[in-house]
Amino acid sequence: MGASLHSPYAVRFKNNPVQRTLKESDTQKSGSNPSPTLEAAGLRKHYGRTQALDGFDLTVAAGTVHGLLGPNGAGKTTAVRCLTTLTELDEGTATIAGLAVRRRPRAVRERIGLVGQFHAVDEALTARQNLTLFARLSGLSKPKAVQRSEALLEAFALADAATRAVSGFSGGMRRRLDIAASLVLTPAILFLDEPTTGLDPRGRATVWQAVREVAAAGTTVLLTTQYLDEADQLADRISVMDHGRVIAEGTPAELKRRIGGDRVDAALADGGRLAEAARVVGDATGAETSVDRDTRTITVEVADGGKALTSIVRALDAASLEVDDLALRRPTLDEVFLHLTAPAEDRDTPRTALTSEEAR
């Protein structure tokens, strides 16, 4: 998937300071750029009695992809809307490319691209008509707008669907069109608010690929998501937010160190031997286990998933404990929050009570 998004060209750009290939490493890129593309400090915004932003701070270095990770209602959309001039802040200062968001909204709009949480393209129009409209509204002459639209359709693998009404598009295609429409003027920073929520895996993959293309071209990206693996896959740095403020920030590697490694879930065939199995798994991995009686599942946090999986299988087999299911997985969002918000001694009581729905 996504092969069609690949560019056949290898071109150098003078005004593209950050030549990069994504995800080569988790370490922060150069880190020496003196002026970040986005700087926000102490942002506050309330709706009635809800404090949607409550002292929100964020710095995004030029040329990086920054992930903003948080559960439903954390304030991600509010943050994006305030930073993109759509919503007025109560308090705080924010600058984009050195321009104050509150004082110079018009100038800021010239330098941002926004892909909102809800699709903002015209359903009744074709992909081409949408792009041409937004290109001309962004200030391109008609011939340039047409040219730019064609190029963007090509770049986002939408050329074949150019003359079809958007109402017939798949979720992934819509998102890509949305992204293309936000890149007409090559923004200093592209905001993506939950770009893959509600997409099927295939749509998700194509959107990820599109985001990688954008990032590889040197555009700074701020991306919000509820999925840890998405932030991990795409972002150079991640800010975890909850209740309107950032509660942790770092590279994916740093955060993973704090969150702990992967998890192994072992579902036992025989619920009667759960305690025994937990001990066996604990001995095999040298880690603390947790047991869920309802699903007969033992969960253990492991540093090296592959190795741990093998030793768990061996140990369970040696004890002739039969498993129904054995899975290696990333921590879920509520496990992340558990680690980031609870003091080390009592990690069993989460500060944020996430419902299973919120934790997806």
Add this chain to the structure above:
Amino acid sequence: MTTTHPHPVIAAAPGLRDRRSNALREGWLIAGRDLLHWVREPWGLVFGLAFNLMLILMFGFLFGGAIEVPGGGDYISYLLPGMFALAMLFGLEGTMTAMAEDAKRGITDRFRSLPISSTSVALGRAIADLANSVLGLAVLMVGGLLIGWRPTTGPAEIALGVLLLLWLRFSLLWLGIFLGLRFRGAGATTAVQVLVWPIGFLSTVFVSAETMPGWLGVIASWNPVSATATAARELFGNPTGVTSGWLAEHAVLAASVWPLAITLVFLPLAATAYRRLRR
């Protein structure tokens, strides 16, 4: 993960922009979106036009025989200018719905995130809806001519009559934009769809105020739609159904002042509602 080469298109140099922001140009582009809608999905437009034609046939022939026009005159000739004014009133609902839908779907947010003038979105709505009303009026006039309506005055009066009709529509644009931005729920749109009917009926569109019970007649003759209908009748040389009273002498004045008042009230309110999207 696959590595990615910078794509020349995506990485195109910033500062591509070659037009300065200009509200009129942007309004025109945004209105062009509606014109594309008409071309791509013409049924909504066709149905709207057919509906107005159906109304003139229904009232003209079904009830026409039973209705007497005070001061004399043929009912079809009396009815048609009234129907023109009514069509202007009914346009309100279209403005409101379009505004509410765009705001709900995030299209308005997309526009608001672009470096365009803050008046462009409303201007686009205004241009598109006025174009729609001009078309609607033209179709109604042709339909009217086919069933026997005849303007009997000169081109200047006829043109002024058309202008006053569009002036009413213009004023209602701001009411529609205000309502659409302020009340975005589906319920609000339905409420307006329903409420335009009593407002339309409590006017002199279908029957003269002089044939109504006293208090109803007073309401009907003070209805802005009646002012425009009466002025249009006068200017087209059709029976007005008004034999005495203030409106008999000052219909054109009333049809000029009412929409002005509506505009003065609702244009600022619409602007405020647009600004409040930032809340």
